Amino acid sequence: MRAAISLLVLLFSMCGAQTRSTQTEVQTESQSTGAAAAAAAAEVSTQLDVSAELKELRDRVQKQEIMVVELRVALRYIQDELKIMEGENSDVKERVVVSETRLAVSEAEVMNLRKETAAQSADLRSVAERLAATETDMEQVKKDTAAQHTDLTTMKTEVMNLTKENEAIVTKVDDLKLENSAQEAELTAVKTRLAATETEVDNLETEIKAAPKVAFSAGLTDLGYVESGNTDLNLVFSRIITNVGQAYSSRSGFFTAPVRGVYYFRFTVMDVLGSRYMQIRMFKNGQQLMWLSEHDTDGYNSYLSGGLTLQLEVGDAVNMVLPAGYRLYDNVNNHSIFSGFLVFPL
Numbered sequence: 645m646r647a648a649i650s651l652l653v654l655l656f657s658m659c660g661a662q663t664r665s666t667q668t669e670v671q672t673e674s675q676s677t678g679a680a681a682a683a684a685a686a687e688v689s690t691q692l693d694v695s696a697e698l699k700e701l702r703d704r705v706q707k708q709e710i711m712v713v714e715l716r717v718a719l720r721y722i723q724d725e726l727k728i729m730e731g732e733n734s735d736v737k738e739r740v741v742v743s744e745t746r747l748a749v750s751e752a753e754v755m756n757l758r759k760e761t762a763a764q765s766a767d768l769r770s771v772a773e774r775l776a777a778t779e780t781d782m783e784q785v786k787k788d789t790a791a792q793h794t795d796l797t798t799m800k801t802e803v804m805n806l807t808k809e810n811e812a813i814v815t816k817v818d819d820l821k822l823e824n825s826a827q828e829a830e831l832t833a834v835k836t837r838l839a840a841t842e843t844e845v846d847n848l849e850t851e852i853k854a855a856p857k858v859a860f861s862a863g864l865t866d867l868g869y870v871e872s873g874n875t876d877l878n879l880v881f882s883r884i885i886t887n888v889g890q891a892y893s894s895r896s897g898f899f900t901a902p903v904r905g906v907y908y909f910r911f912t913v914m915d916v917l918g919s920r921y922m923q924i925r926m927f928k929n930g931q932q933l934m935w936l937s938e939h940d941t942d943g944y945n946s947y948l949s950g951g952l953t954l955q956l957e958v959g960d961a962v963n964m965v966l967p968a969g970y971r972l973y974d975n976v977n978n979h980s981i982f983s984g985f986l987v988f989p990l
């Protein structure tokens with residue numbers, strides 16, 4: 645195609661050159677004709693030259709005709725070429741149409757891709773924002789984690805401290821357990837001893853309960869003087885104040901030991917004396933234990949007291965006797981009293 649066009653351009657330029665040279669020659673000819681009128685003489689001498697020139701011009705024309713024929717041939721060839729090229733051109737146009745269609749499709753695709761890209765950019769931005777947020781979160785989480793790590797370390801120390809404390813406590817508890825078991829053993833021993841003691845106490849209580857209870861006090865009389873006369877008088881302290889165990893008889897005036905044991909007896913007797921004597925005797929089973937005497941001249945109350953601890957067998961009897969020729973005095977004021985009690989049985 646490009647070759648055909650350049651050929652055409654060449655042909656046209658050649659034709660142009662030919663035409664211009666012909667015109668130049670015609671102008672030159674007309675100028676020469678103007679000059680021939682003025683110089684007719686010179687015309688004859690130049691006739692030969694003119695015919696030569698004509699001949700030359702004819703040759704040139706012939707040559708140009710040949711060239712025209714050649715040009716026509718070339719033109720036809722060019723036209724053929726042109727047709728071929730037109731054909732090609734229409735092909736090209738079709739292909740261009742196809743290409744344009746595809747281009748349009750491509751453009752549409754590009755548009756779509758742009759939209760997609762825009763959407764993706766938006767997504768990307770959103771993702772970037774979320775990433776930034778996540779990173780911020782991550783920083784916070786890192787900080788939190790660091791804080792937690794510190795807390796964890798503190799807690800570990802605390803746990804270690806507590807473990808140590810616990811171990812100390814366990815040791816203490818073990819010690820206490822040992823102490824406790826020792827104390828338990830002691831307690832068991834104490835309990836055994838306590839049980840024994842309780843049994844003993846029970847036995848003692850039983851014994852005490854079983855033991856006889858013996859104690860008495862009795863006033864002589866509330867009727868004034870008591871006189872023995874010519875014989876010794878067994879004194880009967882008839883006014884009972886206390887008589888636990890009923891070992892004293894307010895009818896006979898005798899105390900009779902109900903059990904073997906140690907007893908204590910005492911008495912106080914009174915008389916109103918004026919240069920007189922007062923006497924009193926104590927007997928056990930008819931044998932005298934005491935004989936006391938009092939002499940007073942002031943004419944007021946005189947008292948005579950005494951006491952004895954006696955070991956008695958069951959049935960032993962104790963009584964007070966007023967010797968012959970003496971007297972005693974008593975009334976509601978209990979001046980003369982006989983008392984006795986069991987200290988302990990034997």
Ligand SMILES: *[C@@H]1O[C@H](CO)[C@@H](O)[C@H](O)[C@H]1NC(C)=O
Pocket residue numbers: 798799801802805
């Ligand atoms: C652990 O014990 C040590 C010494 O007994 C003390 O200085 C420290 O404060 C304790 N740590 C904690 C976390 O209780």
Ligand SMILES: *[C@@H]1O[C@H](CO)[C@@H](O)[C@H](O)[C@H]1NC(C)=O
Pocket residue numbers: 863883884885976977978
């Ligand atoms: C003497 O003893 C009797 C109990 O036998 C008593 O009732 C009385 O009040 C006693 N007399 C005096 C003055 O205490």
